[in-house]
Amino acid sequence: MSSILHRGWLAALAALALGALTTLTFAPFELWWLGPLICAPLYGLLQGTRLRRGMLIGWSYGVGLFGAGASWVYVSIHDYGYTSMPLAAVLTLLFALGLALFYLISAAFYRLLSPRPSVIEPLIFAAAWTLGEVFRGWFLTGFPWLYLGSAHVESLLAGFAPIGGVYLISFLVALSGALLWHLAVRRRVFALVPLAAIWLAGSVLPTQWLSPDPRPIPVALVQGDLPQLTKWSPEGQRTAVNTYLRLTREQAGEAELVIWPETALPMFEEQAMPFYQLAQANMRPGSSLITGVLTRSNGLFHNSMIALDQHMEGGMTRSEYQKHRLVPFGEYVPLEGLLRGLLAFFDMPTSHMSPGPAGQQPLRADGLRLGAAICYEIVYPDLVRDQARHSNILVTISNDTWFGRSIGPLQHMQMAQMRALENNRYLLRATSNGLTAVVGPDGRILAQIARFEPGVLNFEAHAVEGLTPFTRTGSLPIVLVSIALVAVGALLSRRRGASR
Incomplete structure (x- = not known):
């Protein structure tokens, strides 16, 4: 043989x-x-x-x-x-x-x-x-x-x-x-x-290797399940606003952390800010809204995650994480001068992004340090480890609508579980149409929303302090x-x- x-x-x-x-x-x-x-x-x-x-x-x-x-x-x-x-x-x-x-x-x-x-x-x-x-x-x-x-x-x-x-x-x-x-x-x-x-x-x-803090943190992960093909149209934008405001008002009002997925509202931050404020008006006092949004600075576009932290006495603190590892063709086009315009695939609405800087600090919300990873970034073990070193909860947001009912989003979820296991952190994963889930420090899924259904996942997470051997050395x-x-x-x- x-x-x-x-x-x-x-x-x-x-x-x-x-x-x-x-x-x-x-x-x-x-x-x-x-x-x-x-x-x-x-x-x-x-x-x-x-x-x-x-x-x-x-x-x-x-x-x-x-x-x-x-x-x-x-x-x-x-x-x-x-x-x-x-x-x-x-x-x-x-x-x-x-x-x-x-x-x-x-x-x-x-x-x-x-x-x-x-x-x-x-x-x-x-x-x-x-x-x-x-x-x-x-x-x-x-x-x-x-x-x-x-x-x-x-x-x-x-x-x-x-x-x-x-x-x-x-x-x-x-x-x-x-x-x-x-x-x-x-x-x-x-x-x-x-x-x-x-x-x-x-x-x-x-x-x-680590023990979670006993204090429970009520979290709400919102999954809108909006059609990708019409998402960026004026009608799609109105639908996104109405869907996320309604789900947050009806099912997420008591959470300390409310998390919307990657580009939940298909618009730039300055356009979306009034809607974020409307959402927070229906949330628990002192709570925080974490969401994916497109931002721009110095003429550059970024795929970002922002945390809007309400203060009990009024006012708001904002922190931002800009996606560092971009998806080829999805967020930038290699050899752009040759390929841009050749196929519609190379000119999708989000294919003009610029990478954020390396070594960004975790988001701050509700007194927590949130290690951030946007979509594809969660599959990079050492990128997530760098965030985990300075955070006590991991948050990843994604839009896996691009891959329909294929096995891709399920593989993506499994790799996110591995990041939680490597760093012994709770991982909160909010996606547009699934899998939206809470993963425990042992890498096992504790709760999730069914794919291709709108809904809100309410759960109690815990902060985790300390470092695993992997988090220390990568x-x-x-x-x-x-x-x-x-x-x-x-x-x-x-x-x-x-x-x-």
Whole structure:
């Protein structure tokens, strides 16, 4: 069987299938236990291959992963980007083919640096995989979607998240797959010891390192469920104002924190401010309204989150967070001079944004420090960690209407859960049409509103002080360990080559 799979196109086809199957480890399927079982044959396919074939195997895996797991991009391009079905399909395919290059690079890295045969070969595989994910989350603003570890919010490995974050879990899943291969195919009994140690340790590690403040904080998350295609029209603006004012007045009046989603009112802040004041007139005295809104300063447009904090004695304090990591094509257009106007998809209403500065402070509201993340930003582990270091509650707002009834918003929710788990913070997530939810410090969803329904989620959250190991150090330790491992691999490979 092994010799058959190492025949070029058959190996590539097998890797393609393994990539597609990886989608099942994530929400909404959540078959997290498939992760090591998929990594095992992928690791086997890379054994003894030449560099070019290894690169083909890695790229084919990536095509399968993003072709299946990120197929929701088609909905955004076709349904909301006014692009024809054939062209939307082609663009979606190109998207998957391009992202798959990251796995080509990881496979090449592994083949070049792995000393064969060697007991540290599984470690080099896991390190190359992890560094590939890190690079993908950084290069050209990054695409940190479908990280292998993101599937393990509620798995036996969840206890590693507050220690080393999602990259550490990805490392352990990839390592487990390589060890499984050695155990099942090579009959290397030594692999059983580290394999058992990983999963036994994960099962006993605590998911919560910190204790929440006992004082309950009544919060209300408002979900308007407004149609995206008409949202920016004059009629859509009136509907948005009426919907959010009504839901807030009728169902959110007793909350200390009332949270509206990303661009809840499709207008600039100066246009929306009278409506915010109307909403606050029907809210509890001394409460705060947090909302997504478009702001402008110095001629630049920003996708922002603002907190309007009422004072008991009258008056209001305003704080603002400007989105730092923008979505390519959705909020800015790469190579704008060439692409702007070429397709309607490249000229959507919100595709003229400018990024906010790095290192922004948390929002202040109701005496709380709110770590902010707008939409796509919640999938960046170290960006959220930077906010969590100075905050006691995490707030993320999103407009996942762009992705319809696809699996994209469900994957997005799962990654938000991982951020709560890594930092042991309550996470309040308000979205336009779902999933709107409250996530506990252990990463589990405590309450949510059904998708595609207007409503208000009332719940009691708690502030959390202190730092988890991950919140203190971020992803740096596992990145350094991975670099050290590939450096050792490179050194051993060079010595082995010199001795021949």
